[in-house]
Amino acid sequence: MALVWNPQFHSISSQPSICGWKHGISSNILEHRRELGLSYSRYNWVQQRTARSFLFRALSKSANSDEDKVVKTETEINGWKNSIGKLQETIKSFPPVVFVMKKDVGINFAIGLCVATTILVVAVRVYVARKVSSSRPGSVADLVRRGQLRSDRRGISSPLKYEDPFNNPLVKVGKSNSTVEMCGKVYRLAPVTLTKEQQAIHQKRRSRAYQWKRPTMFLKEGDSIPSDVDPDTVRWIPANHPFATTASEIDEGLAQNNVYQKHGVPFRIQAEHEALQRKLEALQSEQKLNKLVIDPTNAKDFERPFKHLTSHEQAGQGPSNRIGSDSSPEEMQKP
Amino acid sequence: MLSPQLLPKTPNPLSSIYTPNPFKSLNPKTLKPSKPNFKPKPHNPTTIQSVLQWNRKPQLAGDTPRVVVITSGKGGVGKTTTTANVGLSLARLGFSVVAIDADVGLRNLDLLLGLENRVNYTVVEVLNGDCRLDQALVRDKRWSNFELLCISKPRSKLPIGFGGKALTWLVDALKAREEGSPDFILIDCPAGIDAGFITAIAPANEAVLVTTPDITSLRDADRVTGLLECDGIKDIKMIVNRVRTDMIKGEDMMSVLDVQEMLGLALLGVIPEDSEVIRSTNRGYPLVLNKPPTLAGLAFEQAAWRLVEQDSMQAVVVEEEPKKRGFFSFFGG
Ligand SMILES: Nc1ncnc2c1ncn2[C@@H]1O[C@H](COP(=O)(O)OP(=O)(O)OP(=O)(O)O)[C@@H](O)[C@H]1O
Numbered sequence: 093m094a095l096v097w098n099p100q101f102h103s104i105s106s107q108p109s110i111c112g113w114k115h116g117i118s119s120n121i122l123e124h125r126r127e128l129g130l131s132y133s134r135y136n137w138v139q140q141r142t143a144r145s146f147l148f149r150a151l152s153k154s155a156n157s158d159e160d161k162v163v164k165t166e167t168e169i170n171g172w173k174n175s176i177g178k179l180q181e182t183i184k185s186f187p188p189v190v191f192v193m194k195k196d197v198g199i200n201f202a203i204g205l206c207v208a209t210t211i212l213v214v215a216v217r218v219y220v221a222r223k224v225s226s227s228r229p230g231s232v233a234d235l236v237r238r239g240q241l242r243s244d245r246r247g248i249s250s251p252l253k254y255e256d257p258f259n260n261p262l263v264k265v266g267k268s269n270s271t272v273e274m275c276g277k278v279y280r281l282a283p284v285t286l287t288k289e290q291q292a293i294h295q296k297r298r299s300r301a302y303q304w305k306r307p308t309m310f311l312k313e314g315d316s317i318p319s320d321v322d323p324d325t326v327r328w329i330p331a332n333h334p335f336a337t338t339a340s341e342i343d344e345g346l347a348q349n350n351v352y353q354k355h356g357v358p359f360r361i362q363a364e365h366e367a368l369q370r371k372l373e374a375l376q377s378e379q380k381l382n383k384l385v386i387d388p389t390n391a392k393d394f395e396r397p398f399k400h401l402t403s404h405e406q407a408g409q410g411p412s413n414r415i416g417s418d419s420s421p422e423e424m425q426k427p
Numbered sequence: 428m429l430s431p432q433l434l435p436k437t438p439n440p441l442s443s444i445y446t447p448n449p450f451k452s453l454n455p456k457t458l459k460p461s462k463p464n465f466k467p468k469p470h471n472p473t474t475i476q477s478v479l480q481w482n483r484k485p486q487l488a489g490d491t492p493r494v495v496v497i498t499s500g501k502g503g504v505g506k507t508t509t510t511a512n513v514g515l516s517l518a519r520l521g522f523s524v525v526a527i528d529a530d531v532g533l534r535n536l537d538l539l540l541g542l543e544n545r546v547n548y549t550v551v552e553v554l555n556g557d558c559r560l561d562q563a564l565v566r567d568k569r570w571s572n573f574e575l576l577c578i579s580k581p582r583s584k585l586p587i588g589f590g591g592k593a594l595t596w597l598v599d600a601l602k603a604r605e606e607g608s609p610d611f612i613l614i615d616c617p618a619g620i621d622a623g624f625i626t627a628i629a630p631a632n633e634a635v636l637v638t639t640p641d642i643t644s645l646r647d648a649d650r651v652t653g654l655l656e657c658d659g660i661k662d663i664k665m666i667v668n669r670v671r672t673d674m675i676k677g678e679d680m681m682s683v684l685d686v687q688e689m690l691g692l693a694l695l696g697v698i699p700e701d702s703e704v705i706r707s708t709n710r711g712y713p714l715v716l717n718k719p720p721t722l723a724g725l726a727f728e729q730a731a732w733r734l735v736e737q738d739s740m741q742a743v744v745v746e747e748e749p750k751k752r753g754f755f756s757f758f759g760g
C-alpha cells in the first residue's frame with residue numbers, strides 16, 4: 093500500500109498549484125502520517141504473528157510484485173526511505189506557520205490511530221486464543237469434565253459423533269493402486285517383502301532361542317514343590333508381590349461356579365443375606381423369650397452388610413464422586 | 428514490510444506439522460525425497476495391493492469368539508492405546524467386542540475409554556461371588572456392542588494360582604451367554620513376562636504384538652513372540668507404533684520394513700506418532716472416534732479391519748507424494 097501510494101504523493105506534491113495550496117497538502121501530510129502509523133503497527137504485527145500470512149499476502153498482492161522476494165523487500169525499504177525523505181522535503185518546503193498548526197493535529201491523529209489499532213489487534217488475539225483453547229477437543233478441559241481434575245474455570249467441550257464407518261471421504265485409494273490419499277494428502281506405497289519362508293526361519297530361530305512352558309503352578313518362594321508337578325511349570329512368586337496372592341482365600345470350584353452364574357443373587361450376597369436372616373430370626377426369638385428392647389449394638393450389626401456393599405461400590409470410582417455413576421460422561425454426551 | 432520475505436519462506440507450515448509422512452521403507456531409492464522435482468519410480472503393480480478398504484463390511488474370518496491378546500513385553504509402547512482403539516473400531520464395524528483389562532496392578536484401559544466412573548465390579552468380585560459376570564461388564568454407551576471388563580481394582584489382590592484359569596472360565600462364560608458369544612475378546616496384557624502376562628495369554632488363540640521401532644522394544648518383542656509360540660499361539664501379527672518419518676529419514680529410527688526384517692512377523696498395522704493420542708486419552712475418547720479422523724486413527728481403524736479378515740499389510744505407506752503447490756495454496760486451496 094505504501095509502495096503504491098508513494099508515487100501518487102510524489103506527483104501530487106510536485107504539482108502543488110493544481111490542488112488548493114493549504115488544504116490539499118495538509119491533507120496529504122495527514123494521510124501520509126496515517127499511512128506510516130498503519131504500516132508501522134502492521135510491521136509490529138508481522139513480527140508477532142507470522143502465521144497469519146493471509147494479510148501479508150494481501151499486502152504483497154497490493155504491492156503488485158511477482159518478482160523475487162529480496163528485490164521486493166529492497167524496494168519496500170527503499171520506498172519507505174523515499175517516502176520519509178519526500179515527507180521531510182515537503183515539510184521543509186512549507187511555510188512554518190501552516191506546518192506548526194497542522195502538525196499537532198496530524199501527530200495526535202496518527203498516535204491515536206496507532207494506539208487504537210494496537211488495542212484492537214490485542215483484543216482480537218486474546219479472543220481468538222480463548223476461543224481456540226476452549227473449543228479444542230482433548231484438552232485438559234476434558235479431564236475437568238470427567239472429574240479427574242479439580243477446576244471449573246475451564247470450559248466443557250462439545251459432544252462428538254462419528255458417522256458411517258463405511259463411507260470415509262478422507263480416504264481414497266489411487267487408481268494405480270500404488271498411491272493412497274488420506275486426509276487430503278497423497279502417499280506412495282511400497283510393497284511388503286516378507287515371505288512365508290522368512291517367517292518360518294524366524295519361527296525356527298525363536299523356538300531354538302526360547303524354550304518355555306507356561307507356568308500352571310504358582311508357589312511362594314520357600315514353598316516346596318508337590319511331587320506330581322513338573323518343576324518347569326512352577327512360577328515362583330515373591331512373598332511381597334504387590335498384587336498377587338498365592339494363598340487362595342476362595343475355593344477354586346466355587347469361584348468357577350461364580351463365574352458361570354447367569355441369574356439370581358450372587359453367591360456371597362446370598363450367603364450374607366442368609367446369615368443375616370438367621371441372625372435376625374435368632375434375635376427375634378430371643379426377644380420373644382426375653383421381651384427385651386432392641387439393643388443398639390445389635391442394630392448396628394444389622395447395618396454392617398449394607399455398609400460393606402456401599403464401600404465396595406465406592407472403592408472403584410476414583411476421585412470423582414462429584415460425578416455420580418449415573419451421570420457419567422457418555423450419558424452427558426448422548427444427544 | 429517484512430512480509431514479502433516471510434511469505435515464500437514457509438511454503439506450507441501446516442503440512443509438515445500435522446501430516447508427517449508417516450511411513451518410510453528401506454528402499455534406498457525412496458530415500459531422496461528432498462529432490463524438488465522428485466518423480467516417483469513406477470512400482471511393479473502386481474506386488475502392491477491397496478492397503479485401505481472402505482465402503483463394505485469386513486468379512487469375519489475364523490471361529491468366534493476370537494480371543495486376541497495384545498501384548499508387547501516392554502511397557503509403555505501402546506498396548507492399552509491399541510486395545511482401546513482397535514476395540515472401538517471393531518465395535519463401529521458392527522462386531523460385538525469384550526475388552527478385558529488384564530493389567531492387575533496398573534489398570535488404565537477404563538481411563539482411555541472414559542469408562543472409569545462406571546467400573547463398580549471387577550473379575551475379583553465375580554470370583555468372590557460378590558456379583559455376577561454380567562454385572563461386572565461395563566457396556567459402552569457410544570457403541571453398545573462394546574463392553575469392558577476389568578480384572579481387579581487397583582488395591583485388591585488376585586489369587587494368582589488360578590488367574591489364567593479364571594480368564595479361561597470367563598471366556599467360556601462369555602461364549603455361553605444368552606445374547607450370544609461376542610465376536611471378539613481383546614485382552615490388554617500387562618508389561619513384562621510375569622504372572623500378569625501368563626494370566627493374560629492363557630485363554631488366547633491369537634496375539635497382536637505391539638512394538639515401537641527401537642531396539643529395546645524389539646528385543647522384548649522377539650522374546651515375547653518366542654514365549655507365545657512356545658505356548659501354542661501361532662497366529663501372531665505385529666503393530667508398529669509411534670513411527671516417525673522425520674527420524675527415519677534422518678536414519679535415527681528404524682523403518683517399518685527394518686522392524687519386520689528383524690522380527691519376521693506379518694504386519695497388522697503401522698501407527699504414526701501422533702499428539703492426538705494424548706488428547707484422546709484426556710477426553711476418554713479413543714482416537715478412532717475423532718472427527719475429522721487423524722492419521723493415527725485411520726491407521727488403527729485399518730488395523731482393526733485386517734484383524735477381522737485375518738489379513739496383513741501387503742504394502743506400507745512410504746512418503747507423501749510431492750504435490751505442485753499453487754500460488755494460492757495458502758488460502759487452503
Ligand atoms: N502413536 C502414538 N503417538 C503418541 N503417543 C503415543 C502413541 N501410542 C502411545 N502413546 C503414548 O504412550 C504412552 C503409553 O501408552 P499405553 O498406555 O497405551 O502403553 P502400554 O503399553 O499399555 O503401557 P503399559 O505397559 O504401562 O500398560 C501413553 O502416554 C500414550 O499417550
Ligand SMILES: [Mg+2]
Pocket residue numbers: 506507508530535615617
Ligand atoms: Mg497398558
